[in-house]
Amino acid sequence: MITRLLVLAGAAALAASPAPAAPAAPPAGIDAAAVDAAVRQYRDATGLPGAAVAVTRGTEVVHAAGYGHTPAGDPITARTPMAVASVSKSFTALAVMQLVEAGRVELDGPVHRHLPEFTMDDPRAARITVRQLLDQTSGMSDTTFPAFTRRQPGSLREAVAGMRTARLAAAPGTRWEYHNPNFQVAARLVEVVSGLPFDEYLRTRVFAPLGMTDSRTLDVAADLPSSARGHLMVLGRPVALPEPPAFGNGSGGVLSSAHDMAAWLIAQGNQGRGPEGTAVVSPAGLATLHRPSAVSDSYALGWFVEKTGSGAPMIAHSGDLFTSTAYQALLPASGYGVAVMANTGLAYGHASALAERLIALIEGTPAPSAGTPLVVVDAVLLVLAVACAALTGRGVLRSRRWAAGRTVRPWTLVRLLPLLAPLPLLASIHRVVGWLYRGRDVAWIQVAYIYPTFMVLLVTATLGCAAVLVARLVGLGRRGRG
Template sequence: MSQEKLSEFVELAATRFGVPGVAVGVWANGQEMYACHGVTSVENPLPVDRDTLFVLGSVTKSFTATALVRLVEQGRVDLDAPVRRYVPEFLLPDEQAAAGITVSQLLNHTAGLDWRMDVETGEGDDALAAYVAKMAESDLIAPPGTRASYSQVGYSLTGRIIEKVTGLTYEQAIASLLFEPLRLSHSSFTTNEVLTRRFAVGHNHGEDGTLSVARQWKDSRANNPGGGAASSVADQLRWARFHLGDGRAQDGTRVLPTELLRLMTEPTVELRGSTLGDALGICWFLRDVDGVRTVGHGGSANGQFAELLLVPDRDFAIVTLSNAGPDGGLAFNRAAVRWALEHYLGVVDRDPEPLPFDDTRARDVVGSYENDLMTLTIATDGAALTIECGIKSAIRAATDAELPPDLPPADLGLLPGDGGEYIVTTGGLKGQRGFFTRDESGVIVAVDLAGRMFARVPR
């Protein structure tokens, strides 16, 4: 597949999905290829190139987990140890759970912690310490070790472990453990540093469909371990090649033993009905696509989306970065990954077909569901099911920050089988899969979307 074909696809797809700027990098057949299109901002446009920094969102978790594994290799952290060995001040309302949660449960999202906490702890070096202190007020969503549920909170706590063990701030530790030895010179957490480089800003669609710049560029400092890195497509492809390799940097420097790098991609817990994957390794989502094993992680910020996907058996990687909301940026990334898999590897990623609408089954799932930050509303008009996703109104009212817009209702289809699984078939979340959880009496008590659990609100 030629550079020309890649560039042609990227330009057409970015135009189709209305994304101001995109950057795509591919590693295939021992070669790097890049295709960049568009601009960093509709208000202050500069051409996007391979060194333009985008906010990575949750792809940052792969840095946090890999840095932690480096500390394991150095004998400074034990994956099976309780978190309190390293962060003795860690508290939860459930004392027994707080005492028993292990480091590995943070890394594979089985600690029972909620997705996020709506707290602000500032931009000082004590931001993570103050955030962890607030966890004393955060209830569990499930007993530790009983299920996987995606948790930003867990990765903030992991970042605090890194701080305590190294004696550095989280950001300094990641630079020392990863950015510097791997020569990721266009990767940073620091806004002041990013401002000296070419960087992309996020964009969201207004009610009239026009794009505007998202004024909150990235999340607060306490969320850096789970989503605060900014990086370029060239650095991300270098990062991908490191994880495809034997644990050495491109200059031959040994960063991790090969066996520990491979351990990160071994399944630790199965995932049910999730677009994210079939299982979780150490941070990584593991998924079989058309009979081929993939390893990856996605990320979202305010009006920006990132995707990193590896196919280890084919020595293949693709990185996509985009600067528009989910109906543009997320859709572009998904299309680019699927196109690359098919055209470079002959691997076709297909969505499952939903069942025809069934009014009885539909009414069983209708209702409101919520977690600490967001609300899902599932409704029916007697002919179709819809799902609507939005930030809680109380949280919007309590902040001066410009938060991403709520997503309009999209169609939802139930999938075959008795597992209560579904797929979103239209809108910005098109292709996202999830499932409903029932209690012992068969009543639906929760729904999972994008790996996150939302508890059903009593009617």
């Protein structure tokens, strides 16, 4: 019975996305009050506990503000540092481009020439170029080098050293595949070529020139400050939890604020010059960063090349941690830039969904649905978990009566095997989820953050089946001795 309940719950963890809204004529512009209203409406509809938002147009900041609170209960302001996750890749790419423009790195030269410590157990790795790291066509893959299920490094040096036994999944330059270690190698290259720790390089060569005084980068999730921690959502309510252990510098370690992300967006849309006119990259270098690769027409160097709901060109990148998310977008046609950081995890997609609303506001199109919190799904899964616990108690109490009516034979033991069915699913659930995510590497603990109530049900079912199995074996043992 418990296993039947588990099977019935399997499809409850997915939700459908609404169709894109029809385009309309764009307005002359938006203001801070309109942004505040859009964020307030979204938070009211979804229960999002906290967010930071920046909207720019040309060299002007339309609005930069914080909303709600951190897990510690502190108010989020425009200067609150929050995690930007994989949005960090655009910062790493710009740092590399600076070294290219300084003549210290060849964009189309082999990585090994600049970073001799980068070796793999595959002779093809010697042909990986710096560009192929940044446009994710290096041939490295989660399928041949797991990003999360391996022992996590503590530094960029350790991250690169750990790749020595890895192989490529494809020849360099032949296939696009999103793989976080590409950018960890790129960040280590910045360290070695510049002679500076990656955090110091970004602080002095990128953040300081742009006035991004709230920004920095870190190595591991355990170093996240309280302002950058986040939540899961259970029954529509935020539950504060620490980020599961992981290494992310270069690929996802930047912390920033709404104030700082506004300066970053201005530089991206203003030929590489920040709010005060300081250049961090040339117009040609910026154009290279935003140009899609020959292998993938939708990924550039640390940026995706996409379209808005109205069909206008957009350069963007999302960032997903398990307790927080981020999103940035540039709209070249209108000159707007949007950045959002939300302190809920990737299972809810609040940063990208809120950014979509703001982009719709900019374009004058109907706002997409905010969606509904998965309260019903959570409630069903938790009710099933309670039912599993109740059935477990009933099964344990009736185990002696069950054993009394049976002769101890091999077939009797075989009939108990279905009670073991949830165990292999529980043990391998991260591999199942990785397969659903098209081969991405997922650690077991991370599944509990993506599907918390389903994992409560699965753990309850597994323990319940084990308890009934043990109770019945004990009952058979007593009967055998009798």
